[in-house]
Every structure is written in structure tokens, then in C-alpha cells.
Amino acid sequence: MNGAESLIRSLIASGVDTCFTNPGTSEMHFVAALDHVPGMRSVLALFEGVATGAADGYYRMTGNPACTLLHLGPGLANGLANLHNAKKAGSGIVNIVGEHAESHLALDAPLKSDIQGLARPMSHWVHSATSAAEVGRDGAAAVTAARTAPGQIATLILPSDTAWSEGGPVVTAEPPAPRATVPSEAVVAAARALSGPRTLLLLGGQALTAANLDHAGRIAAKTGCALLSEWSNARLERGAGRVSIGRIPYPIDQALQVLEPFDRIVLVGARPPIGFFAYPGKPARLTRPDAEIIDLADWAADLDAVLDGLEQEAGAAGTTPLGLAEAAELPVPTGALTPETIGAALGATIPENAIVIDEAVTTGRSFFPVTAGAPPHSWINNRGGSIGYSLPVAIGCALACPDRKVLALSGDGSAMYTPQALWTMAREGLDVTVLIFANRSYQILRGELTNVGVQNPGPKALDMLSLDRPAIDWVGLAKSLGLEAYRVDEAGALTKAIETGLALDGPVLIEVVM
Amino acid sequence: MNGAESLIRSLIASGVDTCFTNPGTSEMHFVAALDHVPGMRSVLALFEGVATGAADGYYRMTGNPACTLLHLGPGLANGLANLHNAKKAGSGIVNIVGEHAESHLALDAPLKSDIQGLARPMSHWVHSATSAAEVGRDGAAAVTAARTAPGQIATLILPSDTAWSEGGPVVTAEPPAPRATVPSEAVVAAARALSGPRTLLLLGGQALTAANLDHAGRIAAKTGCALLSEWSNARLERGAGRVSIGRIPYPIDQALQVLEPFDRIVLVGARPPIGFFAYPGKPARLTRPDAEIIDLADWAADLDAVLDGLEQEAGAAGTTPLGLAEAAELPVPTGALTPETIGAALGATIPENAIVIDEAVTTGRSFFPVTAGAPPHSWINNRGGSIGYSLPVAIGCALACPDRKVLALSGDGSAMYTPQALWTMAREGLDVTVLIFANRSYQILRGELTNVGVQNPGPKALDMLSLDRPAIDWVGLAKSLGLEAYRVDEAGALTKAIETGLALDGPVLIEVVM
Incomplete structure (x- = not known):
């Protein structure tokens, strides 16, 4: 050997x-x-x-x-x-x-x-x-x-x-160490601190499992505190029957506005909220300067125990969780493709137990609320900010969970960093439906130009954000790598294409022309 | 500002x-x-x-x-x-x-x-x-x-x-420092060492310009020494009327065989020859253990002066260079696509002043000799060994030399690391003809399996070297990114397709099905 x-x-x-x-x-x-x-x-x-x-x-x-x-x-x-x-x-x-x-x-x-x-x-x-x-x-x-x-x-x-060369013994890894526990006094103090709508329980990591969100929903019901997650979550369980939780918005001004009301923020698996980037004249920390931050448990801690403890200490055990999402029978949208109609198409089609990988960047900012009542599913975000993650991640998800449907949502700019992923999807026959939102630009950067204080960008600058010369034929690209592919430019057709993609067992790409 | x-x-x-x-x-x-x-x-x-x-x-x-x-x-x-x-x-x-x-x-x-x-x-x-x-x-x-x-x-x-923030002054870079000179005693000694067919002048870097190859050809004519370049050269000038120089082969056994005769090797801009990889039971250094290596000038030195000096010291000034390539009117090949017929198609079509970027890996090993008599052109190799370089490099060459035709030769495996380059070629309307050699495998690794001593590789190993499931449709891929594209599976058709590609001003991709 x-x-x-x-x-x-x-x-x-x-x-x-x-x-x-x-x-x-x-x-x-x-x-x-x-x-x-x-x-x-x-x-x-x-x-x-x-x-x-x-x-x-x-x-x-x-x-x-x-x-x-x-x-x-x-x-x-x-x-x-x-x-x-x-x-x-x-x-x-x-x-x-x-x-x-x-x-x-x-x-x-x-x-x-x-x-x-x-x-x-x-x-x-x-x-x-x-x-x-x-x-x-x-x-x-x-x-x-x-x-x-x-x-x-x-x-x-x-x-x-x-x-x-000649090898040595076969060795087995240590069993994983138990996650760090949080002192009960800290949990008791945090439970007391959560009181009323001006307090926020900010969740991340393992705090976003269905069971832990149930804990959080009961704590919110009892204490009146607000619940939020970070903008990007490694994995969030959601959908009908689960506690629905919002995310801190990506755009700096919206994020500041959402967090402005809170006097006190308790962190469970989340970090103190900061801007994705620095913007001239805007704060880096998104919470009010006078807000109290209680860093109860970092993402490596035993968050199951922390949320259970918080629920007990808050006297919330047995209450009905606040924010349980109701199953929504959404009408099939029709008409022009906009972030809203695309979101509605997703809301109408996400199947039970789906894994949704969200790299929709600008197009996808409105997808979250409208899909809250879809059948229970997992929602995956990019926490590192390096685009080109969703198609590769979809491969790993599909291999890990062959019985679940995988939906990968990607901007066209993002998908061009790792288009080779499509070939592996075809080779392995993976059950992935890829939506490419073809707005033919680095749309997010048009907004960021303004956020960083650039007034009236000139033609050379705008040209560096434009992907329309030539327009990428995503259907042709996907077919060249062995996938089924469709192009849609209307919301009803998109809904039908998603249903078709999900019905097939192999990979399908849908080019969503914006 | x-x-x-x-x-x-x-x-x-x-x-x-x-x-x-x-x-x-x-x-x-x-x-x-x-x-x-x-x-x-x-x-x-x-x-x-x-x-x-x-x-x-x-x-x-x-x-x-x-x-x-x-x-x-x-x-x-x-x-x-x-x-x-x-x-x-x-x-x-x-x-x-x-x-x-x-x-x-x-x-x-x-x-x-x-x-x-x-x-x-x-x-x-x-x-x-x-x-x-x-x-x-x-x-x-x-x-x-x-x-x-x-x-x-x-x-x-x-x-x-x-x-x-508010910037400071505009500053200009220092002019480049002159290249290091080599002591004349070293040049004199090296000139004496070059004598007869068992001595080798091994060239790299700036020693491979047309003028320096002329020097080398005269030195070879006078001293009887052999000339070679490294396997990979940043840029080599060649073609009809220039001194034709061979390259040390990539495969370890062939390289050892080519270098075996030499008792003495003088390096000018080249390094002591070593294997690309280590292979069990084979030497890392490709020269005979008892061969004398004279490291005359490294790649940062003033190689123009070194080669001029060597020519003078060898008494070679005025002689006719050895190895001047004669213009070859090659017949258009026909029949099955093999490394030989593809090389012949290149030899028959490379236009004057072309820039050839060679990432043809296994398919391309035989291209070099048969193209030696093509009109004068530049030949570019990958010196770092990380595949996925030729399509991006072609962009830079085409922008640097808008009046020259660029030919990018790539294996299919290599081209899949940076296929996004095709889009930039289309956007910039670059005069590049891309040949993709679609053998649908990491063919080089099949040989390397044997070289590293793996006997009878099993199906899982071979599957990791196979790109045929699915076969990539390179024509579809190129068209999806805005290029003209053709597929050929016969040598005459390949020759015609290269001519068509070169006649157009914009980028063209030719899928060469092996």
C-alpha cells in the first residue's frame, strides 16, 4: 500500500x-x-x-x-x-x-x-x-x-x-469536539435584555435551523423582540410552517434604516452588522452608535443549547412561535420579467424540500419575502462575497442530497466566473435547475458607483460594467456543455420553464432575459 | 484629482x-x-x-x-x-x-x-x-x-x-536599468568550450530573438556545436530565413535521449535542463551526470551582447549561420486528423508575421519541425505549466500587435480553464484564430500515468482523465460568446478553415475533432 x-x-x-x-x-x-x-x-x-x-x-x-x-x-x-x-x-x-x-x-x-x-x-x-x-x-x-x-x-x-512510496498505517480522525457552551449567566442576562420591539435577536449559522428558528419565534412571541438574520447565511431553513425571518439588506442605506430602531442587539451565531464595503461618509457599523451589542454566542458555539436556554429563560416555552409562515398559493405571474414577477414565479414553483442557492445579486433582492410561504426549503447565500459560487455549490448540494431538487439562481456576471460547473452537472446527471438572470451588466456596480460617491460616471466607466457586447447566449452555452436549456422573456413562460426544469431529473438551465 | x-x-x-x-x-x-x-x-x-x-x-x-x-x-x-x-x-x-x-x-x-x-x-x-x-x-x-x-x-x-481621497503628485517610473553584463573572460572561456557536436549551446529568453539566433547559427557553423532551446520559451522567433532551433522534448525519456550525447552545455538565458515533474526512478536533471554545465548568462543578462561576444570570440563573424530555415511550400494535407496532418495544415497556412501561441499539449508535440519553414513568425510557449494560458495570452498579443495575425492552439482540457477569454476576443473584435484540439481527454495525463509508474490504471482513474461525457460542443460554446466557429474532422477542411479564420479580421474558433 x-x-x-x-x-x-x-x-x-x-x-x-x-x-x-x-x-x-x-x-x-x-x-x-x-x-x-x-x-x-x-x-x-x-x-x-x-x-x-x-x-x-x-x-x-x-x-x-x-x-x-x-x-x-x-x-x-x-x-x-x-x-x-x-x-x-x-x-x-x-x-x-x-x-x-x-x-x-x-x-x-x-x-x-x-x-x-x-x-x-x-x-x-x-x-x-x-x-x-x-x-x-x-x-x-x-x-x-x-x-x-x-x-x-x-x-x-x-x-x-x-x-x-510505501505508506504507513490507516489512521482515523478524532471525533469532532463538542461545540463550546455559553455560560448560563450570559444566557439569563441576554434573555432579560430581549424585551419589546426595540430589541433585536440577530441570528446566524446554526441558529438558522428549523428547530432553532422555532425557539427564536417563541422568544419573539414572548418578549416582543424583533428577529433578523445577516444578509448572507450559509444555510437558512424556511418556507411554510417555519418561522420566517428577514435578512439585513445589502444596500448600505437600507441596512442602516432597518437597524436604526434598535437600542439593543443580541447576537446568536451572528456578527455585529457591518457594511459589505466602506462607503465615503457612511458608517462602517450598521447599528446605531449608541445601540448596545450583546455578543451572546459566536458561530462556533452550541447554538442549539443557547436558543433552547434563551427560550426557557424568557419563559417562552410552549408559546406559539411568532412569524410562522403560512403556505401561500401564489398565482402564476404573467407579463414582463421584473425582480417582482421573477420572485412570484419562484414563489409559485419552489418544491418541497428544495435547496435554493441564491447568487441573484441585484435581481434577487426581492425574492426573499415573496418565497416565504413556499413549501419548506433550504436557502443558501454567499458569505464570502466572491462571485461565481452558486453553480459549483449547486453541484455539492445535489451530490449530497440526491433526493432533493436544487435551484441555482445566478446573475449572468456571476455565472461567468465558473461556467465549467455546468459540464460537471451534465456529467453527473445532477438534478439542478439553473436560472441565469441575464441583465447583461454588472448591475450591482451601477448602484455601487453612486454609493461610493461617483457622480455622473462617464462612458468608459459604464463600459466596464456592461456585458451586452456581445450578449452571451446562455442557452447555447449550456447546450454546448451538455445541458437542456430554455430562454424566457415573460413571467408565465418562466414559471412553466422552472416547472419543466424541476420535473426533469438532470440539469437544466433557464436564461431569464431581463 | x-x-x-x-x-x-x-x-x-x-x-x-x-x-x-x-x-x-x-x-x-x-x-x-x-x-x-x-x-x-x-x-x-x-x-x-x-x-x-x-x-x-x-x-x-x-x-x-x-x-x-x-x-x-x-x-x-x-x-x-x-x-x-x-x-x-x-x-x-x-x-x-x-x-x-x-x-x-x-x-x-x-x-x-x-x-x-x-x-x-x-x-x-x-x-x-x-x-x-x-x-x-x-x-x-x-x-x-x-x-x-x-x-x-x-x-x-x-x-x-x-x-x-485627494491625491498627490503624478510620478514617472525610473527608466529601466540596463541589463547585467557578463564578464568578457567568461565569454572567452565559453567560446573555447563550444567545439564539436558533443557541445551544446542551450538558449532561452532574449537569446531567441531573430538577431540572436543568427549569432547562434554562426557560432554553430563555426564551432560545430549543437543548438537547442528549452521546451518552453516565452517567445521564439522562427520561420523561413531564420535560424531554426529545436526544443528539448517534454517527455522525460525523449528529453534524456536528446541530451545524452552532450559532454558540455553552455547556457545562455536558459537554465540547467530538468524534468517538468519528478518521476520515480528517473533523474531530475536531464543532462548526463558527468556533463559539464557552463552557466554563462542568466535570462536577466544582456544576452544580445553575450551572443555577439561569443560570435566574435569563436571567430564566427561573417560565416553563414547554420540551420537557416528554407521557405517550404507545403502541400495541403488531406485525410484523417492526426498530430502530423494538423501540423502540416499549420505549416501550409501560418501567415507572415503571425503570432502562434502554443498550448496544444499532446497534440502539438509534432507541430514544431513541420512549421519551421513557414513564413517568419513568433512562437509562444507556456513556461509556468499552469494550463489555461493560451486564450488569455492571445488577447494581449492581439491588442499589442493589431497588424499581426494571432493563432492560438489549445487542447480542449486547457481551454476549459479560461473559456471566458473568447468573450473578450469578441468584444474587442480581436484578430485571433483559435484552434481547439478536441481529443476529449486530459491526454497528457494518460502518458504521465505510465511515466510515474502506474501499471494498468483502473476505470475510476481513467474516468478522471476523460472529457467525453458529455463531449463539449466547442462550436456552440464559441458562438454563445460571440465568435464565428467551425468544426472540422479532416485535414483538408482544417486547412481551409484556418485560411478562412485568418482572412477574417475578428475572432474565429475552429474545433478540431480528433
């Missing part, structure tokens, strides 16, 4: 059984070992950002890391943007990054680079294997790191000689 | 007048300033690896850096693979990477990351601007660094407040 095989066996023994790969020469022994070891599913991507984004989606739905297989420094580099998003979402991932054999590292080979240096900014844990005998142990340590709450990025660098 | 404007004016004053952009909110003041400052051409890319690769191509043809505009850490990360290639090719590039305003950096905003840490592995020079008043000076310093021989990667991180 060579090092590569001992590594794969250790990963499987540690519960990691899915690998998103884009290999090269230095990874060939790992690839060859896939045939000698049963139990590792290997999914090929044509670009590394697809592999890392898929691993992110996989973790969000399973709570268990997948691994990636990447080719030296440049291969890792291509995966970094979606590792950034995964890191900010608290997703656990084990990256296996091939490296030259030790004897080759002293030479300045073309593909030599500082892999550790590249890995560090987007990883919590980085290690270079030094011996084939230890590779199994290294793999198990990587899994242990990746499983550290809320989930971490672990990058194991694998010199090719540690893969091809 | 704000900081952004002072930066753009300083870049232009320093001779940098082309910017490959993929901006976001933190870069909006730079984008807005493009309308206030005449003289900066701004070219939009939909993925950052296209922008950095284009800047690489631009430098290879002009010897002058372009700049890129990238969005924070993840935007830079997406550009790193092609910065790696540019760095290994000795290309000078100025990266402008937006960053949060200083006041925002203390907060953990979604897009915050360690930009310096990400930049360092692929940059020679990294600096974070700290004051709007100094940004012009920082920009000039970046250009000075990028112009340091042979060409360096300079990354300037631009916090948004240094862009929007």
Missing part, C-alpha cells in the same frame, strides 16, 4: 468519501489509488473553483467535509476564491494539493511555487506531508481540523514521493 | 497605457477615473485569469508592462495561475488590487482576506498603498519593479480610501 492509498483509506475511515478533483501529473498516484480503494466517490471538475465550491455546498448540506484534489500551486490558486467563500461560510473542506517530490523541489521546475504561502490566507490548517509513512496520519489530522466547529479549511500538501 | 486619478496619470506617465480589468465596488473610483484621464485603454475580462494572462501576452510582444485591475483577495486569487505563468516567463505586469478602506479593514467584512499573503508567491514586488498622496509614487514604483529585467510581477494593493 503506497502513501496515496493509505491517505485515501484514512480519509474514508475518517468519514470523508467524496472527492472533487482536477488532477495533474503530481496527483496521478492518488488518482490511480482510487481504483484500489473502494468507497471514495470521485467527481471531476474542469476548473478548480468548481471543485472547491462543490465541496463547500457538500458541507453545507451534510455538515461533513468532502475533499478536493488540486494540482500544485496554480491548481490551488484557481480554487482559492471559492475556498474564501467556504471559509467565510464556516464550511469544512479537506484540500489535497499535489506537490513535486522532495528531490525535485530544490530545482526551479516550471510548476514550483510557494503552495503553503498560497494556502494560508484561505486555510485554517496547512501541512506539507514529509513522509509516506505519515500520510495517513496527516489525512486524519486534516479531517479533524476540517471538522472543528463551525467547519474549517484544511489543506494538506502531498509531495508526489509521499504518494508513491 | 483623487488618488485613483493620480495613480492612472502616473501609470500613463510611466508608459503603462493598457489595463485589463475585472473590477468590483472597491475599484469603482479607479474605473470612474478612466473617464477623467485620457490615454488608458481599458479592456474588460469576465474572469481575472483572462486579465492576467492578457497582460502576460501583452508584455511578451511589447516588452512593456500592462496593468490589471482586480477585486480584492479573491479577484487576485483568480488571476494567480496566469500570474504564475507570467512570472516563469519573465513577463512584467503591474497588478492593481483593490482593498477595503483602512477604517473597514479592522472589521471582518465578507471580502476581507490577506491580499499581501496571496500576492507574494506570484509577485516579485508587493506594496499596500497607505496614503492617497503617495499613490502616484506607488504606481511609478510598481512600473519600475515590473520593468526590472527580464520582467517582474508587481502588485500594488489599493485601499479604496487611497483611491477616493
Whole structure:
């Protein structure tokens, strides 16, 4: 058994059984070992950002890391943007990054680079294997790191000689440590602080499971406090019968307005609200300067226990949660495609147990309220802000949950960072319906020009935000990569196309011409 | 004048007048300033690896850096693979990477990351601007660094407040320092060492200009030494009437065989030959262990003077260069598409003054000899080994040399890393003919499996190297991004399609079905 095989066996023994790969020469022994070891599913991507984004989606739905297989420094580099998003979402991932054999590292080979240096900014844990005998142990340590709450990025660098030389023992990762508990006095004090509509319970991370939102809804019913989540959530459970929770808006002025009423904010798995960017003359912190922030529990803490405790301390046990969404039978919209009619089409079609991955950027800002009464579903946001995440994440979600329908909502600008994801969807026959909102511009930046104080942008500036020359034919692009695809320019047709896409088992792309 | 404007004016004053952009909110003041400052051409890319690769191509043809505009850490990360290639090719590039305003950096905003840490592995020079008043000076310093021989990667991180605050003076970069000279005693000794067919003059970098190859050809004629270049060259001048020079083969066994005869190797702008990767049981150094290596001049030295000096010292002045390629009127090939017939089609069609960018990987290994007698042209290789470089590099070449025809030769696997480049070609109406060799596999890795000692790879391993499920429709893909496109499966038709592509002024893609 060579090092590569001992590594794969250790990963499987540690519960990691899915690998998103884009290999090269230095990874060939790992690839060859896939045939000698049963139990590792290997999914090929044509670009590394697809592999890392898929691993992110996989973790969000399973709570268990997948691994990636990447080719030296440049291969890792291509995966970094979606590792950034995964890191900010608290997703656990084990990256296996091939490296030259030790004897080759002293030479300045073309593909030599500082892999550790590249890995560090987007990883919590980085290690270079030094011996084939230890590779199994290294793999198990990587899994242990990746499983550290809320989930971490672990990058194991694998010199090719540690893969091809005789390996050592198969090692199993430590069981995940229990999440940190929050002192009961803090919970008692926070429960007292939540009183009336000028207090806010701001939720994030594991606080957004259906059960925890039920706790929060009961706390709100009893104390009168408001509930909100952050703008971007790794995963939020919602839909009919669940407690419906709003999100702090992305646009800076709206965010300031929404948070202005609150004298006191209790954070459970959320961070003190700040602007996505700095804007001249506008505050970075979105809460009123005199507002009291009570940071009760960070995202790595045992939030189930915290919310249960808050409910008990608030005397809210047994009350009916506030904000339970009622099932809404929405009429099928007709007419021009606008953010509102698109939202209505989604509200009318989201099926029970769907996974919705939201990278709709400007078009999607109004989707949330109108879909609150759809059948129960999961809603996934980009917490890292690097666009090009939704199509790769959809792959990981679909592989993790083969019995659930996946809806990926993407702006056209965003989808062009990782269009290769479509090919992997076709190859794996994944049950994903992709909506591309083709407004043919970096529309968000038109608003941001104003927000950062640019008056009357000139033609060269606007040209850098325009994607209409040429207009991308998304139907042709999707078909070229093996997908079914449709183009719609009317709301009734969109509704029908979504239904058609969802009815099929394989991937479908719908170009929504704005 | 704000900081952004002072930066753009300083870049232009320093001779940098082309910017490959993929901006976001933190870069909006730079984008807005493009309308206030005449003289900066701004070219939009939909993925950052296209922008950095284009800047690489631009430098290879002009010897002058372009700049890129990238969005924070993840935007830079997406550009790193092609910065790696540019760095290994000795290309000078100025990266402008937006960053949060200083006041925002203390907060953990979604897009915050360690930009310096990400930049360092692929940059020679990294600096974070700290004051709007100094940004012009920082920009000039970046250009000075990028112009340091042979060409360096300079990354300037631009916090948004240094862009929007009142700027300082416009500053001009230092003129490039003269290249290092090589002591004449070393040249004299090397000239004496070159004698007979068991000595090799191995050339790289600036030694591969037409004039320097003439020197080399005369030295070979006089001394009887052999001439070779490295496998990958940043740019090689060749074709009818120029000294034809071979390249050390990529496959390890062939490379060892080609270098085996040589007792003595004189390096001029080249490095001691090593394998691209380490292979078990095979040497890393490709020269015979007892061969003498004379490292006369590295790639940053004044190679024009070195080769002129070698010619003088060898008494070769006035002799007719050995290996002058004769113009070859190649018959138009017919029949099945093989590496040989494709090479013949190229040999029959490469027009005078063309720029050929070679990322044909396995298919292209035989292209070189058969095209030696084509009209004079430039040949560009990937020196960094990170695939996905040819389409972006073609953009930079075409913009740098609007009067020259550009031929980009890419494997299908390689082209899928940066297909977004096609859109920028269409948008800019670039005169590029792209050939995609659709063998529907990572063909090179099938050979490498054997080279690294994997016997009888199993179905899972082979599946990770197969791109045929689904087969990518390259014609559909190219058309979806605004290009003319044709599919050919026969050598005569290929020849005709290349001629058609070259006759048009805009971009054309030809899918060559293998």
C-alpha cells in the first residue's frame, strides 16, 4: 500500500468519501489509488473553483467535509476564491494539493511555487506531508481540523514521493469536539435584555435551523423582540410552517434604516452588522452608535443549547412561535420579467424540500419575502462575497442530497466566473435547475458607483460594467456543455420553464432575459 | 484629482497605457477615473485569469508592462495561475488590487482576506498603498519593479480610501536599468568550450530573438556545436530565413535521449535542463551526470551582447549561420486528423508575421519541425505549466500587435480553464484564430500515468482523465460568446478553415475533432 492509498483509506475511515478533483501529473498516484480503494466517490471538475465550491455546498448540506484534489500551486490558486467563500461560510473542506517530490523541489521546475504561502490566507490548517509513512496520519489530522466547529479549511500538501512510496498505517480522525457552551449567566442576562420591539435577536449559522428558528419565534412571541438574520447565511431553513425571518439588506442605506430602531442587539451565531464595503461618509457599523451589542454566542458555539436556554429563560416555552409562515398559493405571474414577477414565479414553483442557492445579486433582492410561504426549503447565500459560487455549490448540494431538487439562481456576471460547473452537472446527471438572470451588466456596480460617491460616471466607466457586447447566449452555452436549456422573456413562460426544469431529473438551465 | 486619478496619470506617465480589468465596488473610483484621464485603454475580462494572462501576452510582444485591475483577495486569487505563468516567463505586469478602506479593514467584512499573503508567491514586488498622496509614487514604483529585467510581477494593493481621497503628485517610473553584463573572460572561456557536436549551446529568453539566433547559427557553423532551446520559451522567433532551433522534448525519456550525447552545455538565458515533474526512478536533471554545465548568462543578462561576444570570440563573424530555415511550400494535407496532418495544415497556412501561441499539449508535440519553414513568425510557449494560458495570452498579443495575425492552439482540457477569454476576443473584435484540439481527454495525463509508474490504471482513474461525457460542443460554446466557429474532422477542411479564420479580421474558433 503506497502513501496515496493509505491517505485515501484514512480519509474514508475518517468519514470523508467524496472527492472533487482536477488532477495533474503530481496527483496521478492518488488518482490511480482510487481504483484500489473502494468507497471514495470521485467527481471531476474542469476548473478548480468548481471543485472547491462543490465541496463547500457538500458541507453545507451534510455538515461533513468532502475533499478536493488540486494540482500544485496554480491548481490551488484557481480554487482559492471559492475556498474564501467556504471559509467565510464556516464550511469544512479537506484540500489535497499535489506537490513535486522532495528531490525535485530544490530545482526551479516550471510548476514550483510557494503552495503553503498560497494556502494560508484561505486555510485554517496547512501541512506539507514529509513522509509516506505519515500520510495517513496527516489525512486524519486534516479531517479533524476540517471538522472543528463551525467547519474549517484544511489543506494538506502531498509531495508526489509521499504518494508513491510505501505508506504507513490507516489512521482515523478524532471525533469532532463538542461545540463550546455559553455560560448560563450570559444566557439569563441576554434573555432579560430581549424585551419589546426595540430589541433585536440577530441570528446566524446554526441558529438558522428549523428547530432553532422555532425557539427564536417563541422568544419573539414572548418578549416582543424583533428577529433578523445577516444578509448572507450559509444555510437558512424556511418556507411554510417555519418561522420566517428577514435578512439585513445589502444596500448600505437600507441596512442602516432597518437597524436604526434598535437600542439593543443580541447576537446568536451572528456578527455585529457591518457594511459589505466602506462607503465615503457612511458608517462602517450598521447599528446605531449608541445601540448596545450583546455578543451572546459566536458561530462556533452550541447554538442549539443557547436558543433552547434563551427560550426557557424568557419563559417562552410552549408559546406559539411568532412569524410562522403560512403556505401561500401564489398565482402564476404573467407579463414582463421584473425582480417582482421573477420572485412570484419562484414563489409559485419552489418544491418541497428544495435547496435554493441564491447568487441573484441585484435581481434577487426581492425574492426573499415573496418565497416565504413556499413549501419548506433550504436557502443558501454567499458569505464570502466572491462571485461565481452558486453553480459549483449547486453541484455539492445535489451530490449530497440526491433526493432533493436544487435551484441555482445566478446573475449572468456571476455565472461567468465558473461556467465549467455546468459540464460537471451534465456529467453527473445532477438534478439542478439553473436560472441565469441575464441583465447583461454588472448591475450591482451601477448602484455601487453612486454609493461610493461617483457622480455622473462617464462612458468608459459604464463600459466596464456592461456585458451586452456581445450578449452571451446562455442557452447555447449550456447546450454546448451538455445541458437542456430554455430562454424566457415573460413571467408565465418562466414559471412553466422552472416547472419543466424541476420535473426533469438532470440539469437544466433557464436564461431569464431581463 | 483623487488618488485613483493620480495613480492612472502616473501609470500613463510611466508608459503603462493598457489595463485589463475585472473590477468590483472597491475599484469603482479607479474605473470612474478612466473617464477623467485620457490615454488608458481599458479592456474588460469576465474572469481575472483572462486579465492576467492578457497582460502576460501583452508584455511578451511589447516588452512593456500592462496593468490589471482586480477585486480584492479573491479577484487576485483568480488571476494567480496566469500570474504564475507570467512570472516563469519573465513577463512584467503591474497588478492593481483593490482593498477595503483602512477604517473597514479592522472589521471582518465578507471580502476581507490577506491580499499581501496571496500576492507574494506570484509577485516579485508587493506594496499596500497607505496614503492617497503617495499613490502616484506607488504606481511609478510598481512600473519600475515590473520593468526590472527580464520582467517582474508587481502588485500594488489599493485601499479604496487611497483611491477616493485627494491625491498627490503624478510620478514617472525610473527608466529601466540596463541589463547585467557578463564578464568578457567568461565569454572567452565559453567560446573555447563550444567545439564539436558533443557541445551544446542551450538558449532561452532574449537569446531567441531573430538577431540572436543568427549569432547562434554562426557560432554553430563555426564551432560545430549543437543548438537547442528549452521546451518552453516565452517567445521564439522562427520561420523561413531564420535560424531554426529545436526544443528539448517534454517527455522525460525523449528529453534524456536528446541530451545524452552532450559532454558540455553552455547556457545562455536558459537554465540547467530538468524534468517538468519528478518521476520515480528517473533523474531530475536531464543532462548526463558527468556533463559539464557552463552557466554563462542568466535570462536577466544582456544576452544580445553575450551572443555577439561569443560570435566574435569563436571567430564566427561573417560565416553563414547554420540551420537557416528554407521557405517550404507545403502541400495541403488531406485525410484523417492526426498530430502530423494538423501540423502540416499549420505549416501550409501560418501567415507572415503571425503570432502562434502554443498550448496544444499532446497534440502539438509534432507541430514544431513541420512549421519551421513557414513564413517568419513568433512562437509562444507556456513556461509556468499552469494550463489555461493560451486564450488569455492571445488577447494581449492581439491588442499589442493589431497588424499581426494571432493563432492560438489549445487542447480542449486547457481551454476549459479560461473559456471566458473568447468573450473578450469578441468584444474587442480581436484578430485571433483559435484552434481547439478536441481529443476529449486530459491526454497528457494518460502518458504521465505510465511515466510515474502506474501499471494498468483502473476505470475510476481513467474516468478522471476523460472529457467525453458529455463531449463539449466547442462550436456552440464559441458562438454563445460571440465568435464565428467551425468544426472540422479532416485535414483538408482544417486547412481551409484556418485560411478562412485568418482572412477574417475578428475572432474565429475552429474545433478540431480528433
